[in-house]
Amino acid sequence: MEITTKGRYAVRIMADIARNEGFVSTSEIAERQQISIKYLEKIIGMLSKAKLVVSMRGTNGGYKLARKREEISVKDILDATDDSIKISTCLDNDVCPIADKCDTIGVWNTLNKLINNYLENVTLKDLVEQTCERKIVK
Numbered sequence: 843m844e845i846t847t848k849g850r851y852a853v854r855i856m857a858d859i860a861r862n863e864g865f866v867s868t869s870e871i872a873e874r875q876q877i878s879i880k881y882l883e884k885i886i887g888m889l890s891k892a893k894l895v896v897s898m899r900g901t902n903g904g905y906k907l908a909r910k911r912e913e914i915s916v917k918d919i920l921d922a923t924d925d926s927i928k929i930s931t932c933l934d935n936d937v938c939p940i941a942d943k944c945d946t947i948g949v950w951n952t953l954n955k956l957i958n959n960y961l962e963n964v965t966l967k968d969l970v971e972q973t974c975e976r977k978i979v980k
Contacts, residue, residue: 846923848888849919851882852885852922853916853969854877855871856889856895856907856914856919857969857970858871860966860970862906865902866905867903867905868886870904889919894909894918907966912965912966915964915966916969917961927954927957927958932944932947
């Protein structure tokens with residue numbers, strides 16, 4: 843399981859936007875996050891399509907969150923960039939010929955659920971306030 847650069851950058855971009863009250867320009871985000879404008883615009887397009895950010899043109903334009911930062915999870919962001927978290931390919935339907943009698947599939951299923959549950963429960967608010975560690979499932 844590996845989260846792509848696109849997914850990691852999307853989370854950084856969203857956290858950057860979440861730190862601001864109003865609209866933030868792509869050039870400001872690119873400079874702070876050290877991401878090329880071209881790549882950032884590609885990712886912002888995905889986030890916009892997923893209705894996680896809204897845009898405004900003009901001098902004071904840019905991007906801002908479409909919802910409150912406590913309403914947007916890391917999983918929402920990763921889903922917007924097609925970074926689905928799957929611990930093993932054997933969890934895909936019809937991939938494993940012995941899935942119905944496999945002794946180990948339960949552990950991979952449970953681990954996959956734990957990871958996705960954690961990502962669903964970590965919000966932009968948690969990232970900005972640096973409280974992610976408190977969301978660890980015990």
